[in-house]
Amino acid sequence: MAQARRRGTYIYFNFTDVGIFGAVVKKGVIKRRGVVSLPPGTLQGGWLQPEASLDLIFDSLLAKLKVPRGSQAVLAIDGSLVLARKLEIPETVETNQIRGYLFMELGHSIVLPFEEPYFDYTLLEEDGKREIMLYAAPNEALKQYMELFRKKHIRLAAAEPQPLATFFGLDSLYEVEADSNLLIWNVNATNHQLIIIEDKVPRLIRSVDTFVANAWEVDVIEDRLHYRYQSDDANVEFILEEMLLEFSRVLDFYRFSLARDGREISRVMLTGDFPFQEELVRRFETNFDVRLEQVPDVLDVSGQSIPKAYLPLVGLATSHKDRINLLPDSDVAPKFPLVASLILLLLGGMAGGYLYWQTDQFADRLETANNQIQIVQALQSESAQSAKQEVAQLKQTVDGLEATPRPAVPALERITRYLPERGYILQFAYGADHLVTMNAQFETLDELNGFYRQLLTDTAFTGVTLTNVTTKTMNEEAEFVTSTTIDPSTGEEIPTTTITPTDETETEEPRYIGQFGLTVVPAEVIKGETNQADPDAPKEDATTDAVVDPEAEATETVEPPATGTEADEPVSTEVEEVEEN
Numbered sequence: 001m002a003q004a005r006r007r008g009t010y011i012y013f014n015f016t017d018v019g020i021f022g023a024v025v026k027k028g029v030i031k032r033r034g035v036v037s038l039p040p041g042t043l044q045g046g047w048l049q050p051e052a053s054l055d056l057i058f059d060s061l062l063a064k065l066k067v068p069r070g071s072q073a074v075l076a077i078d079g080s081l082v083l084a085r086k087l088e089i090p091e092t093v094e095t096n097q098i099r100g101y102l103f104m105e106l107g108h109s110i111v112l113p114f115e116e117p118y119f120d121y122t123l124l125e126e127d128g129k130r131e132i133m134l135y136a137a138p139n140e141a142l143k144q145y146m147e148l149f150r151k152k153h154i155r156l157a158a159a160e161p162q163p164l165a166t167f168f169g170l171d172s173l174y175e176v177e178a179d180s181n182l183l184i185w186n187v188n189a190t191n192h193q194l195i196i197i198e199d200k201v202p203r204l205i206r207s208v209d210t211f212v213a214n215a216w217e218v219d220v221i222e223d224r225l226h227y228r229y230q231s232d233d234a235n236v237e238f239i240l241e242e243m244l245l246e247f248s249r250v251l252d253f254y255r256f257s258l259a260r261d262g263r264e265i266s267r268v269m270l271t272g273d274f275p276f277q278e279e280l281v282r283r284f285e286t287n288f289d290v291r292l293e294q295v296p297d298v299l300d301v302s303g304q305s306i307p308k309a310y311l312p313l314v315g316l317a318t319s320h321k322d323r324i325n326l327l328p329d330s331d332v333a334p335k336f337p338l339v340a341s342l343i344l345l346l347l348g349g350m351a352g353g354y355l356y357w358q359t360d361q362f363a364d365r366l367e368t369a370n371n372q373i374q375i376v377q378a379l380q381s382e383s384a385q386s387a388k389q390e391v392a393q394l395k396q397t398v399d400g401l402e403a404t405p406r407p408a409v410p411a412l413e414r415i416t417r418y419l420p421e422r423g424y425i426l427q428f429a430y431g432a433d434h435l436v437t438m439n440a441q442f443e444t445l446d447e448l449n450g451f452y453r454q455l456l457t458d459t460a461f462t463g464v465t466l467t468n469v470t471t472k473t474m475n476e477e478a479e480f481v482t483s484t485t486i487d488p489s490t491g492e493e494i495p496t497t498t499i500t501p502t503d504e505t506e507t508e509e510p511r512y513i514g515q516f517g518l519t520v521v522p523a524e525v526i527k528g529e530t531n532q533a534d535p536d537a538p539k540e541d542a543t544t545d546a547v548v549d550p551e552a553e554a555t556e557t558v559e560p561p562a563t564g565t566e567a568d569e570p571v572s573t574e575v576e577e578v579e580e581n
Helices: 055-065 095-105 139-151 162-173 233-258 277-287 308-316 338-348 350-403 408-416 445-457 522-528
Strands: 009-015 019-026 029-037 072-077 083-088 118-126 129-137 155-161 181-187 191-198 201-209 216-221 224-229 267-271 292-294 298-301 304-307 424-430 435-442 461-473 478-486 493-501 511-520 575-579
Touching (some): 009 308, 019 308, 029 055, 029 216, 029 224, 029 304, 029 308, 072 139, 095 118, 118 201, 129 139, 129 155, 129 201, 139 155, 155 162, 162 181, 162 191, 162 201, 162 267, 162 298, 191 233, 201 233, 233 277, 267 277, 277 292, 338 350, 408 522, 445 461, 445 511
Parallel strands (some): 009 072, 181 267, 267 292, 461 575, 493 575
Antiparallel strands (some): 009 019, 019 029, 083 129, 181 191, 191 201, 216 224, 424 435, 435 511, 461 511, 478 493
């Protein structure tokens, strides 16, 4: 049996098929509360379905309640999971041996519908008999909740049957006489529970499923669940009749099988958040003579207004002498006369156990050393393999360079032979696939045009293009005029800035910078160094005549032919002047 009073701050949870209710309680006062709805099929009869996931939904509830890690929690177990049964204990079994007796007899003389249950009990002393109320639940279902709380870093301190929590909540809010026979009818959206309390002790707990979860469309408004029915009215009529029939069966069973001294149910209390409660009450009053008390929609709990759907959480937070805890942590070791013999055997084997422990420690150290040796060997093997790969890659690179020489220097020397006396190579880049880009400076457009034509006629170069021509002057003060020109190679519009010197400044002769692109034919360049490939190839320090353009305005036109055209076709290029600071 669990402790009667819990000290400190606890978080209480009640899982149903349609939602999860939670409340933070400190010293018996509810500080925060909240609820989240569940998609249909997430929980069925208290079982978490394998394909469903509560992680994100449960996280949202924990965020509402502001639950920190390491908090202590108490869970209300769905009544459909809990079996309650009264058992008689032999007089030879002492009170402190009852749990051990139950461990031995469960599955043998005490038959339950599930194996290896988690259980707890309440001791009953009446009519000279030694009886208990046994509460049991399947361990697979409880392990689902234990794993969920463990992943959220919350310590699950206790798990109590939800019907008992409902009774404890009513007992704390209303006066339940010690000698009364009370029937609590807890009706929810997907099930209803019938709990018979005799002399403030639970005698019968009956939980029956009613509507399926997907019959409702559930919304969360503030701290309540609001339901909208999505099926036909004929089904509602049938389920209401079945609920009244089940109530009648439980009433008759108690009257003829459980009641002592011809007792009758003297009080019926209706609670729960059943959406069709008004219609259920109307039908009940038509068919039964028993007085039915309805728990109000809002409860007054220590001066707080709490919706009645939170009644099980109020019961979990209430101090009570006979609390039930179905978690295995509450189990204690069974006590039998044989325990003394087992202790003697344990003491007799301590010496052997000590020697075994020493041997086991030595084996662990030896295994650790072997593992470290294997790790070092694996690292050495990986290092050697990595070094081999690096050497192979380096060799492949060297072989590639040797197989495909790039005659960058001979190509540059051959190109410079075409430059006029005052022409210069400003930038030169020899790239992959023997692609060359360069910028060359000339005194006049005639010199630039002549250089370009020489490159076009040289068999050592292919794909010769003049992509752009710019000018630069030494003026410090000039007027800038921006215009748009078309790139001859791509057809794109390029903004061009024209620089016009002012009248007050002296104008320097411009310098013309051409941007060229070409592809080198390595075999021709190498042969050309000995002038074997082309007798007309230029000799070093040789000069060539350039084609002179008669026009000499600030913006001049050079029309470079496309690749594969004749050299004497006109070349058209917009020249933009760029001031040099």
